[in-house]
Amino acid sequence: MVRPRGPRNEAEQLRARAFFILDAFEEAExxxxxxxxxxxxxxxxRLNDLRTINRELRGAMAGLDPSVxxxxxxxxxxxxxxxxxxxxxxxxxxxxxxxxxxRSEREYRAVQxxxxxxxxxxxxxxxxxxxxxxxxxxxxxxxx
Numbered sequence: 001m002v003r004p005r006g007p008r009n010e011a012e013q014l015r016a017r018a019f020f021i022l023d024a025f026e027e028a029e030x031x032x033x034x035x036x037x038x039x040x041x042x043x044x045x046r047l048n049d050l051r052t053i054n055r056e057l058r059g060a061m062a063g064l065d066p067s068v069x070x071x072x073x074x075x076x077x078x079x080x081x082x083x084x085x086x087x088x089x090x091x092x093x094x095x096x097x098x099x100x101x102x103r104s105e106r107e108y109r110a111v112q113x114x115x116x117x118x119x120x121x122x123x124x125x126x127x128x129x130x131x132x133x134x135x136x137x138x139x140x141x142x143x144x
Contacts, residue, residue, distance in 0.1 A: 014050035015041060017080050021057045024072045028064055051085055058086060059116030069120060089114035093131055102138040111135060 018041045026034045037053075044050050061069055076083070092110035096102045102111055115131040118124040 011045075011047055011050055013080065014047070014054055015044070017076065017083070018050065018053050018057055020076065020079065021054075021061065021072065024064070024068065024075075025057075025060070028068050054083070055085060055089075055113045058083070059113060059119075062116060062118075062120035064120070066120065086114070086117060089117070093127075096134050097127075097130055100134075102134050108135065108138050 019038065022034050022038050022041070025031075037057075041050070041053055044053060061072060064072065089110040092107050093114040096107060096111050102108050111131055112135055115128055115135065118128055121128075
């Protein structure tokens with residue numbers, strides 16, 4: 001599927017992805033919090049805000065029942081294709097693992113987001129633990 005480029009279309013895609021995930025949460029774990037999250041998503045106007053919302057929801061999905069999580073991930077892939085922000089976070093995490101350290105606050109956030117998104121994956125525990133070590137090492141460095 002070819003997606004139109006441009007900030008407006010990207011914002012619409014991010015908002016639709018967030019709403020889809022929120023629908024899954026509302027069905028799996030009803031809570032008034034999801035409606036508040038939906039309102040924030042509706043009101044978000046900046047791409048960065050919508051990316052952050054999606055990043056947070058992606059991490060929160062790790063708390064879903066494994067069968068629900070697998071279903072939601074499949075549906076997201078079918079409906080929206082690969083998540084480019086997830087892919088960027090995954091590359092950043094791989095680079096940090098190869099290097100053996102996290103270089104910046106921005107890379108830290110990307111590694112943290114990726115680690116959050118794989119926390120529930122049984123096959124990714126080794127990777128999750130390794131990333132946790134890198135995150136711990138970064139946060140324990142003295143401030144410069």
